[in-house]
Amino acid sequence: MTARPHLRALEDEAIHVLREVAAERERPCLLFSGGKDSIVLLRLAEKAFRPARFPFPLLHVDTGHNFPEALAYRDRRVAELGERLIVASVQDSIDRGRVGEETGPRASRNRLQTTTLLDAIAEHQFDAAIGGARRDEERARAKERIFSHRDEFGQWDPKNQRPELWALYNGRVRRGEHLRVFPLSNWTELDVWEYIRLEDIPLPDLYFAHVREVFERDGMLYAANPHVTLLPGESISPQLVRFRTVGDMTCTGAVRSAARTLDEVIAEVAASRVTERGATRADDRFTEAAMEDRKREGYF
């Protein structure tokens, strides 16, 4: 008997995780952004629960600074699936005075999302939020459980995590607490791309090379957009680029690329010598422990 190919073994594990959280929690939700990792999560949820409907709604935390292409993809995909989408808006959190908008040319709503997410979890009484985070993304994530406990303030306590043995996930929480559940924990960026090819999953055009108006800052290329102010010396020019991650427009960088097809993207990812967050996410660059700090506060 030959062993199961690794992509299928990862798929088996992720489906198992999705069914466990659905069975162990009363009110889970699945975080869907229109990014490639959450797109893969939706495919896995289809495999886990069809022909029935998903036993959870989808939740999108909308910063108001999303790429229009990602939002269009989100709405199209939700309609195809016939599932329920809840949109939690950072703009609402700002309007209600829950958070204050950052100011200055480097302002971003990335950090504000945490409050919006935690408010949405409280409002809808979600006791589990399923996310597409992977352990290969970042050093703090490498130590996180697949079923990751959050206290009533939404905080992660890395030194006090529950041991996770075999595939016996402990889904118990007290009222007001919740779990973050990561079915793609053991996937790498390349695994995600190869799975997208294996399953022939459509993606937003952002992931493929296209000509876009961009400007350079701190060695990264950012899309010209209405939400940023250029600094002296910065200028906008058209470049052939694609995105390796798709997050908030203000902090997600593009990479120069001519990869227009899935095969070309996979060849590029396989040969890449820089991590996707290192290449494209300003949010992780501020301090050595940026992600660790944001996770403790309740970030995705």
Next chain:
Amino acid sequence: MVANRLPARSAAGIHDSSELLRFSTAGSVDDGKSTLIGRLLYDTKTAFEDQLSHVADVSRRRGDARTNLALLTDGLRAEREQGITIDVAYRYFSTTRRKFIIADTPGHKQYTRNMVTGASTAGLSIVLVDARTGLVEQSRRHALIAGLLGIPQLVFAVNKMDLVGWDEQVFRRIEQSLGSLGGAAHTVAIPISALTGANVVERGSEMPWYAGPTLLEHLEEVPVDGDLTGGPARFPVQWVIRPQSAEHPDYRGYAGQVAGGVLRVGDEIAVLPGGRRSRISRLEQAGEPVDEAVSPMSVTVHLADDLDVGRGDLICAIDQPAVASQELTAMVCWMADRPLQAGGRYALKHTTRWTRAIVTDIVHEIDVNTGARSPASELALNALGRIAIKTTSPIAVDPYEVNRTTGSFILVDEATNATVAAGMICTTT
């Protein structure tokens, strides 16, 4: 370098069909474990430039003589500040032949629980041995835990060969001293230097007397499968799919992950713990019909008869059923600050079923360094021992040595919801 050892990162797509091997490593601050993992990531071209430049920066700031590859596996700020590893970290690398998941666990005595956690999903374990000191208490502890957790493959990586002049006699003495330390596991010893990279990924020219595989060659070639497909069929029901829609008014599928053996359409099965019998009428994987399913496939099972089957039930081979029992003995690793005592009551999760359990007896404690048994009235944090428990409802189990899924459980403190024990079933009564 031979073609099949070229890193996958330069050969896109080839590893669509590669296999997955999970392995654990354990070691303490000084035995070079972090350097070894850094070396594997570096020499398989898995470490990225931004990570490497970060590590080079930190090495320079700290005044290290060369780029310290151990820093590649540095995790949380709390750990960097204290210079220790506090938790299991997961690392990934791949070659054209396999994708590897490393559960990297710290080795000090107080972290036995992390070693057990990392070992629980591993198909292979690497025990680091310092060539200068040979086997020490800690190496024995690692081997003992790997044995208890039923890891089928054990590698003793005899590290720091550069510090003993690449001396074959040193390696042979250590190899001989292993004796039966590996227990039932298939055991090999490999002389390496994580610092220089000799025999890790590249062979190097320093130890011409060594004709065996490099560590990576060994990792690429050991059998991945446990003995799960050979055993009797086991399928814990995780979730019942019942659309109750106009399109699928009568659809009723039992979803789960195969935990052992082979399920085939037409097979006669028993549903435990009740003991009802039926036949598999249909198997689906992601909506598509399949003729058979093996571990670890996540599939949906349909039965010919209309039984009341739910989450927590175990579908198994009719001629080799699991044992439904309320009383069993088990080896446990205790993971909570407050010691385990006879009379303790806990929630117990076994496969997909939760029940309650009372600890009726502590049979003995096992010395984690020597394997010696001694009577005990309680098990402290990080202690290993054999206990007897009674559950409030029957669970369908196998001995752990027969099946790592149907033979394992966790205990959870109902007041705090903390996972307090890992359990491996020995016997039922």
